[in-house]
Amino acid sequence: MNLTHLDENNRPKMVDVSDKKDSTRVAIASGQISMSQEAYDAIISNSTKKGPVLQTAVIASIMGVKKTSELIPMCxxxxxxxxxCDIEELPSLPGFKLIVTAKLNGQTGVEMEALTGTSIGLLTIYDMVKAIDKSMVISNIQLESKSGGKSGDFKR
Structure with a gap:
């Protein structure tokens, strides 16, 4: 197997994408956070001490997408x-599902950006309500779909 992130001397490298053609690339990732009823109710009623949780999570998700190359070494x-960024209420869990879509016209995909944005948004929810519930669980962070590029489309 030829590993793309190692050079001939087995040292890490960033893949050279300069010969790839530009194409429209879209990636959608999702994840969820489950929590106590008390934490869920505090978020829904905007009564947490740290402010509007879901709105802040959306902003954090967007920032996470934009900062991915600073966090993941080979991006x-x-x-x-x-x-x-969309957030779905899951009252029966109780909790929330966060869905992040990233798009560009370029030479490399945006899967890692969508996944990073999802992770950061969910971590922000955790951070903002951990005083109410430290037992929250972040789970099911996954790529839902991607389109564009040489490898083609993927749909979970």
Whole structure:
């Protein structure tokens, strides 16, 4: 197997994408956080001490997408054309599902950006309500779909 992130001397390297053609690339990732009823109710009623949790999580998700190349060593800095974050209430859990979409027209994909944005958004929810519930569980962070690029489309 030829590993793309190692050079001929077995040293780490960033993949050279300069010969790849630009294409529109979209990636969607999701994850969820489960929590106590008390924590869920505090978020829904905007009564946490740290402010509006879901709105802050959306902003954090967007920032996470934009900062991915600073956090994941072999990710290229990207010129993103769009980022969207949706949060679904899951009252029966109780908890929330966060869905992040990242888009660009470029030479490399945005899967890691969507996954990073999802992770950061969920971690922000945890941070903002941990005083109420330290037993929250972040789970099921996954790529839902991606399109564009040489490897083609993927849908979970």
């Amino acid at each position: 290229h800095p990207l010129l993103l054309s769009g980022i969207n």
